[in-house]
Amino acid sequence: MNRRAFLSKPATTLAAPVAAALAHPAIGSDDPPGDDEIISRFANTSLPTEPRSLAGIAPYSGPWEYAQAAHLLRRCLFGPTRAEINTAASQTLTEVMDRLLTTPAAPAPPLNVSATDTSVPQGQTWVTEPFNQTFEGPRRSSLRAWWMGQLLGQDTSLSEKMTLFWHNHFVIELGDINDARYGYHYCALLRQHALGNIKQLTEEVTVAPAMLRYLNGNQSTANAPNENYGRELLELFTVGKGPLIGPGNYTNYTEADVQAAAKVLTGWRDNTTTIAGYYTASRHNTTTKQFSGAFQNATIANLGDQEYKALIALIFAQQETAKFLCRKLYRWFVYYVIDATTEAEVIEPLARLLVANNYNVAPVLRALLSSEHFFDAVNMGCVIKSPLDFTVGTCRQLQMVFPAASNLTAQYGMWDYLNSTTNVQQQYLGDPPNVAGWPAYWQTPQYYEMWINAVTLPRRNQLTDLFISTNGYTRNGANIKINVIDLVLSLPPATAADPNLLIAELAQLLFPISLTANQLTYLNDTLLPGLPDFEWTVEWQQYLAAPTNATRRTAVETKLRSLLRTMMGLAEYHLS
Structure with a gap:
């Protein structure tokens, strides 16, 4: 098997017009690309249909050396260091997985480093202060910078990689919700449950103030149920669509189910003082909600502030919910192609394991990341790094030294700078492009290949060239570079x-x-x-x-x- 074949795009994968353009560049093809390019002309135009791997989720029993330890940590951390890889290689796979599945202590909240935000002194947190639009900009920058700092300083734990996974799954956009305090509450919630129970996380996200505001749940009333969250809960967060069977109707849910879910979810609002979701009985639709055959024609009667939990229980009782979630985990950690063999040998047994463990995600992660399939040679080195993986990985693997906490302005300033560099690479921490998340994890047939295009590749090269240069990057009197x-x-x-x-x-x-x-x-x-x-x-x-x-x-x-x-x-x- 040629492990390097995917580095060269076969001509057969290029659409005829694209191949022709490569052979005969159009007039003006030397002009610089626009900043809106998303998909490279070299990206996939179709997906393979033959099985990539015949391996399933049986425990891996092959060699355990540097190469295998590095593969595991590359997928589980943002740029594993040489020391981390050597430590993992000196332990057993079980010992490494135990460390990866250990949840670290919750980090201290973000701090104010801006003279503009006069709500608290510099060096203190703003996360419980009253909302003030004047301070929103510096607070949001502080939150993004702090989050970047968590990635740079991560432990040998899956916690940060899974926090970002859930951010890409239960999407909110910090720019849209316009309250950094809500954003911090949301980040803390994802991190708290990153390696925990998916069903519980779904329940808590549903009534989290950031989600209530982002998908308009706070506007939903008994007489005018807002369908935004109900639709995304079904389509993107849990059961998925399945094949189209009619206008707006899919095998896994119908338009009537969206309408019923919207009624269930009425009555919830966000409180800007307590930074929490709360229930108002007068705004709740008290009728009995009727679901379609996709949900066994179930009904949900009026249960007041507990009704949303009944809806989530109904959704998580569907077999397709576990499969949908396991496919997303697979594309996050392994590869984007899920052929029929992978579906049967990996996705379906993982889904059964997820259900058997009452939707606790840790046993599924252990099985997947310790499996023969994960360590199959075809699944090693096949993922294109996301901008966050690329940028944070460069800093960590090449031992770049960042300002210490004793100089908060410089420290947060450098973290903020890294956010600006991933933003121009088309991945902005805290702001996926839409409710579906970053297209590289769902847009078929391109998937990860969307990370590399005529806009982002030069940005990546400029970043590494800067870091390896004599001068590096200087801000607030501090300097970072590869020593x-x-x-x-x-x-x-x-x-x-x-x-x-x-x-x-x-x-x-x-x-x-x-x-x-x-x-x-x-x-x-x-x-x-x-x-x-x-x-x-x-x-x-x-x-x-x-x-x-x-x-x-x-x-x-x-x-x-x-x-x-x-x-x-x-x-x-x-x-x-």
């Missing part, structure tokens, strides 16, 4: 002194698939242009003997920057 010498000093001395061992060590950290012999030779030539291997050993040892000598330091720094800049420019660097 290439400190990075190499963290390696075993014999590895650091040997150019080929050095390149191999960096390659296994940065790339999820092995480089070819030609690529390794090219990287050697990049480090030592026209020079023999021993030249690196001599120069490195000379630097170690006199680390304060500017000439010797510059000699090795220049070579290492050139090497890492080239490595981060390879296609493999965009894979996980």
